[in-house]
Amino acid sequence: MRLHPLNCLLLVALLAGAGTDLRASPAKPVIASGTVPDEATRAAVLQRLRTLYGAARVVDRIEVGSVIAPPNWSDRVVGMLGEDLQRVSAGELEINGNAVRISGQVGNEAVRQQIAGGIATAAGPGYLVRNALSDTGQDEQAVLDEALADRIIEFQSGSATLAPAGQAILDEMVLAMAQLGDRQVQVVGHTDDVGSRAANIALSMQRAIAVKAYLEQQGVDADNLSVQGFGPDRPVADNATDQGRARNRRIEFRVL
Structure with missing residues (x-):
């Protein structure tokens, strides 16, 4: 698994399928890993993921380290963990400082744009969001x-x-x-x-x-x-x- 030395959160979502009831497949984990600047950020990220996917599915591999985070980074990261992520299959959300990359499979182009747009809105100015989602529904x-x-x-x-x-x-x-x-x-x-x-x-x-x-x-x-x-x-x-x-x-x- 890739880790980055500075203010990185790596979310790997291994989901049953876009548009399904994600909580119905507890064997499919959501793995959160990387390095965050403080324990409060780690706790907020894990709480948000557990709310989205259920506590049993979330695997905590996040470390707290001496990293430099952009202003309000914790709030922005949690904001990017929106409900639309549940529509991504075999996906990964990587937030490395103010560089963001979302990948995985979604049902159609409209959903692809909606998810990336939601992340960009939550991230706000100064963040670069790369949309690497693929449309499997055509x-x-x-x-x-x-x-x-x-x-x-x-x-x-x-x-x-x-x-x-x-x-x-x-x-x-x-x-x-x-x-x-x-x-x-x-x-x-x-x-x-x-x-x-x-x-x-x-x-x-x-x-x-x-x-x-x-x-x-x-x-x-x-x-x-x-x-x-x-x-x-x-x-x-x-x-x-x-x-x-x-x-x-x-x-x-x-x-x-």
């Missing part, structure tokens, strides 16, 4: 996108009751999801902009819940599914036309 997202094939999952008008044509598409999605194993998939509902925004957001969520329930009935593990509803807020077509409104009334599937 192929898995492609499996779902190809199965959906840009088709619209239909519901009965104004309701969250699936139409037979919508159920037929979902039967194909079940087969596609089986290829993903235990990866997390979010079902996202969207509507057009006819009617009030509040009603449309509620309808989009109800439709996402209905899709989730149908998928579960067909054998998809409920623990691998989550829901979100954005109503009319994320259109993909012009709501001024019938065709555009039809395109906006859709269900989206995202690999997390």
